[in-house]
Amino acid sequence: MQKYDIAVVGGGVAGLTAAIYAAKAGKQTIVIEKQDRLGGRAVSNKKKGAYFNLGGHALYHGDALATFRELGLSLQGNQPSIDGYGIWKGKLLTMPMSVKSLLTTPLLSWKGKMELASWLAKFGKLDTHRYDQISLREWIESNLHDPMVRNVFYALLRTASYVVAPDMQAAGPVLQQLQHSLQGVLYLDRGWGAIIDELREIAVKHGVRMLTSSKVVATEHRDGAVQHVRCEDGTLVEAKHIILTAPPAVAHQLVLNAEATALHAWREQAIEITAACLDVALRRLPKPKQQFVYGIDQTIFLSNQSRAAYLSDDGAQVISVIKYQGEKKNPDKDLQDLEQTLDLVQPGWRDELVAKQYLPHVTVCHDFLHMRRQHQPGPAVPEISGLYVAGEWASHGELLVDAATASAKRAIQCVLALEYSERKPENAHRNIV
Known part of the structure; x- marks a missing residue:
């Protein structure tokens, strides 16, 4: 004993x-x-010199970052640019993430651009706890008017939480998580x-x-x-x-x-939340500018984490592609969707492939803040x-x-x-x- x-x-x-x-x-x-x-x-697997996490990972400006800093962790890595694209009806279109991209994106009408600009200006000071007891869908449908602005928010909030359940997800916590993400995220050298x-x-x-x-x-x-x-x-x-x-x-x-x-x-x-995750290490990027992509009309997210962190011993670019899963899961179909996303964003990626990791069913969290809790x-x-x-x-x-x-x-x-x-x-x- x-x-x-x-x-x-x-x-x-x-x-x-x-x-x-x-x-x-x-x-x-x-x-x-x-x-x-x-x-x-939170382990990282090394394959052919590339460091793969178990799915996508980003460290936001929340409790974990504050805790790790308090404990004295070095947290080596960098903050990536938030400039990116959205996938809408099979096309890559500029995502409205900055003043310039907001003005130039074809995703939104002028009225939609004004509404999104107004929300982004005040979002950082939003008292999210007021919405802890209502669903995410209720918040979006009650507060946002332009249909495409709603779609953009659904994509941003889905990415911040990994959850595809707007009717069940409590709005307050995920809105707060989006506040944290808009302050920037940290990608870590050699993975988590x-x-x-x-x-x-x-x-x-x-x-x-x-x-x-x-x-x-x-x-x-x-x-x-x-x-x-x-x-x-x-x-x-x-x-x-x-x-x-x-x-x-x-x-x-x-x-x-x-x-x-x-x-x-x-x-x-x-209620368990899962995702299908495809990570690839590429010798080079066929499309160097296309490194950060939100799915707008599909539950997909792509990020080249190497643009901000050391994730390969030989300079390969490590890209993570995630499909947020609901109740229905199909490993073959999910892999097909993830590879098609790579085909769209980085055409010819197979010719540059160094290493690959496919995880068809990764547990993101074993429960979350939902209306049934x-x-x-x-x-x-x-x-x-x-x-x-x-x-x-x-x-x-x-x-x-x-x-x-x-x-x-x-x-x-x-x-x-x-x-x-x-x-x-x-x-x-x-x-x-």
Whole structure:
């Protein structure tokens, strides 16, 4: 039996963030990861000198960026230009992303250009929380009048959140995410695996123990409090506090009698968001100016992340093409759509191909802020003292990696608050004496 103050199940961004803040607070901490390497969905794969993420990744000006800076990560990379194109009826047309492109784009009528210009001027100061309880479609249809302006906003908001569900998606959080994206995004040198490497180094520096290739099969509790984590190989890790960064369904499976806890409600309300992702490394770009493309009448997005980050050891251009998926998924059709997008944007790309990665069904997030959500997940599981959840699905208004870091910090704050409340009567007694 190994004993720790805090055991973190899962070594992705949320798990490593939680572990670092726990260790910085003086807690003996262990991270238990079932894979042989840390990172979860934030790993990077290297193929023929090119660094591929698990789908498209961009670091916005949100909680994750602030957290990584606070922890001292180097965050090497650059901010790409937002100038780009939109795909409308099979054609590439200038996307209205700047004053010049707004004036020249054939996508909008003059009336539409004026409406979009007015919105972009005031959007940064918009109080998005006013719209937390209405759907994205309701916000767009109530506030935007020109049909093509609506289409442009749907494309921008879909790209900011990866979600194709305007009737279910809560408007406030995704509008806030678009605010963050309009401040610019950061593409990282050598992909998101670089973040994981640095988080691991910081965690180890602060005394966190890493246990990889060890699958947790049970989180056991007694008399309303956590006891220990049981691994598949028989390893037992006793901890006063356990943080589960697994998906809601897995977290539910790991906890005995989870049906009688909030974990059950969190699992039942969860709606998984997925995407099909095609990454290619090209020796050169057949069309160098066409590097950033939104699908307007299709759920596609293309970005050459090499235009801002070091993603190849030999100078190849690494392009990520994403198809945001709804309920219906067809791997062959999705690949065809992604390749056709490349054919349109970079004709002749196959002749320049160095390496390729196709992921037909990548989980973007295991839940998001939607109109069917009845319960705010985490950080504490109220029925079991010392049990917490974190991860991109345990959002209280943040999206994607911002939700991962924010939920991790909430869990640690909850741990420290509980321990303070437990010490307080003892301290008060000593002061009286």
